Amino acid sequence: MSQVKTNGPAIRKGYKEKNYFLRLFDNIKAHPWLYIMFFPVFAYYVLFHYWPMYGIIIAFKDFKPMMGIFGSQWVGLDKFKEFIYGPYLWRLVRNTLGINLGMLIFGFPLPILFALVLNECRSIKFRKVVQTVTYMPHFVSSVVVCALMIIFTRSTGIITNILAYFGMPKTNLLSIPRYFKTLYICMNIWQELGWDSIIFFAALTSIDASLYEAATVDGAGRWQQMWHVTLPGIAPTIIILLILRIGNLMSLGWDRIHLLYSEMVYETADVISTYVYRMGMTRMQYSYATAVGLLNSAINIILLLSTNALSRKVTESSLW
Amino acid sequence: MAKTNIAAGGITRENRIKTSMGDRITNVVLYVIMTILMLVAVYPLYYCLVASFSDAKSILANTKPLVAPIAPFTFHGYQMAVRHQGILIGARNTVSYVLTGTLIGLFVTMLGAFCVSRKYFFIRGAAMKLILVTMFFSGGIIPLFFVVRWLGVYNTWWAFILPWMMSSYNLIIMRTFFMGIPDSLEEAALLDGANEVQILFHVVMPLSTAVIAVIAMYYGVGYWNAWYQSYMFQRDKTLWPLQMFLREVLIVQNETSQATDITTMSAEAFDRELVKYCIIIISTVPILVIYPFLQRYFVKGVMIGAIKG
Incomplete structure (x- = not known):
């Protein structure tokens, strides 16, 4: 009994010659419970991830829900062409890239700087308080964060009032196309600054203390130590997260923008994912929306794979 | 963690006395930065907390940052919110x-x-x-x-x-x-x-x-x-979960009442304003109260995830 359980097949003669399915069958016989336990997970992934992936073929059809996937007409790449030659391609790419680049340029270095500041704090108690307080916004829901943004930037809002001192117009700021991206980026930085610093702070605290001692002996001051010991120490973490960020430059969730934007600011606020949502769920152009979404996913994967490959070549750090 | 912290910046307990003037200035600057960041993190929710007890009309007319509730102090908003x-x-x-x-x-x-x-x-x-x-x-x-x-x-x-x-x-x-x-x-x-x-x-x-x-x-x-x-x-x-109703009250209604002028707003409109702040507080406070006690677990999760990701 116990022999069978501890991976019996491996001991059997002729194991190597057996084909995949016979070996699988042996394994199922030896560990039936494992397969029963895995079944719900398998079912979940097949139903809610792989079935929708199969559903992507509606991007190549003129899908009518009444006729089902099979009954609908094949249209080849028509829906893709419609989007690529349509009027919105450039606007959507520009906005998606614009917001993500803003998040990269401002949202990426700030948590690193914040972690460095925390690391320089001499009072552990004070530092812990700062950490607890600055992590808090991370737990506020998207709906509330967006609502705060809306309330604070309408014509009577506190942010509008403060900016009015600097000569900004006293109107609803979210309805002015020029400001939308900035407001969106600021909102996200407010929420995630503390939380995003956790990982850098962890990397900082794991730097070997003897390096600092050696640096002190060599007469390095605070800033020199930061430049020559601390930053190189967290460089691998920074690079890995940077690869991820760059790999995701074309992907942006629709939910928060959907809460914040209005028709007045589509010009600067509408991104690929919000467009997909609107076209698919509101306008019911199912095939078209799926095609746009698929194009976006394909670009995302290519971007991620190529950044990863590039980074492996240049810096020897990569995701996999 | 304590070990590395003392080491950070090369200051150990023994040579702390030698802290130079420049170092002290840097420390002050760092404390100021951290304090400002804390205030920025807390202020939006603090504003809602204060506003939820205040008079809605004064809140809307107010153009300066709020520090304390504007009189008359009231629970009216919460009474409406729970109903x-x-x-x-x-x-x-x-x-x-x-x-x-x-x-x-x-x-x-x-x-x-x-x-x-x-x-x-x-x-x-x-x-x-x-x-x-x-x-x-x-x-x-x-x-x-x-x-x-x-x-x-x-x-x-x-x-x-x-x-x-x-x-x-x-x-x-x-x-x-x-x-x-x-x-x-x-x-x-x-x-x-x-x-x-x-x-x-x-x-x-x-x-x-x-x-x-x-x-x-x-x-x-x-x-x-x-x-x-x-x-x-x-x-x-x-x-619907709570967040969907929050969206309806906080965001959808806001779109429709955007253009309203304070001077022409009805009493119901002021009530709706007050309720907004109250339900932001009601929906957010449970998590924010529990979170500090569980913080180390959340942070641990980020670490474990980071090793793999």
Whole structure:
């Protein structure tokens, strides 16, 4: 009994010659419970991830829900062409890239700087308080964060009032196309600054203390130590997260923008994912929306794979 | 942690006396930066807290940053908020979604993580691929919408849970943890004739309370804050979670009342203003109150996730 359980097949003669399915069958016989336990997970992934992936073929059809996937007409790449030659391609790419680049340029270095500041704090108690307080916004829901943004930037809002001192117009700021991206980026930085610093702070605290001692002996001051010991120490973490960020430059969730934007600011606020949502769920152009979404996913994967490959070549750090 | 902290900046207890003038100035600057960041993090919610007790008309007319409630001090907003039909339904639904969703998510994640962490699970490699692929590629919302409809889940209570039942990210965190548990414990149990189910619940689970707490909190907070899952798949208002009603009160109504001038606003409009602040506080405070006690678990989760990701 116990022999069978501890991976019996491996001991059997002729194991190597057996084909995949016979070996699988042996394994199922030896560990039936494992397969029963895995079944719900398998079912979940097949139903809610792989079935929708199969559903992507509606991007190549003129899908009518009444006729089902099979009954609908094949249209080849028509829906893709419609989007690529349509009027919105450039606007959507520009906005998606614009917001993500803003998040990269401002949202990426700030948590690193914040972690460095925390690391320089001499009072552990004070530092812990700062950490607890600055992590808090991370737990506020998207709906509330967006609502705060809306309330604070309408014509009577506190942010509008403060900016009015600097000569900004006293109107609803979210309805002015020029400001939308900035407001969106600021909102996200407010929420995630503390939380995003956790990982850098962890990397900082794991730097070997003897390096600092050696640096002190060599007469390095605070800033020199930061430049020559601390930053190189967290460089691998920074690079890995940077690869991820760059790999995701074309992907942006629709939910928060959907809460914040209005028709007045589509010009600067509408991104690929919000467009997909609107076209698919509101306008019911199912095939078209799926095609746009698929194009976006394909670009995302290519971007991620190529950044990863590039980074492996240049810096020897990569995701996999 | 304490060791490295003393080392940071090269200042040890002994040579602290030597702290130079420049160093002291740097310290002051750092404290000022940290204090400002704390204020920025807290102020928006503090503003809502203060506003929720204030007179709505004065809040709207106020152009300076609020520090304390504007008189007359009132609980009127909270009284209206707790009587709001939607908020009541939403709160009840959210509690049941959080409880059920967290339990189911935790259970299924544990099953999956356990299986793919066992070296003797023959299809382990294929199973990992099945899971990892979904982190980089998905069918998108439209095909998912039709799957949910075809399964008969659309516009049911389960539409909020089933399509997002478990997360690959959480599964990988848990798997990493399970793989760190020594095999010898499991082998001993196997020799005693235990099967895999017993191993999971009697050997692995008791050793993994930390990671189970982390994942449970991730699912719990996720369900508490989720809204678009319902927005996409639940038309029936009696199924909505709290966040959907918040959206209705805070965002949709705001769009319609955007242009209103304070001088021409009705009493009901002021009431609606006040209720906004109150329900922001009501919906956010539970998590913010619990969170500091669980902070180290959340932080631990980020670390475990980072090793793999």
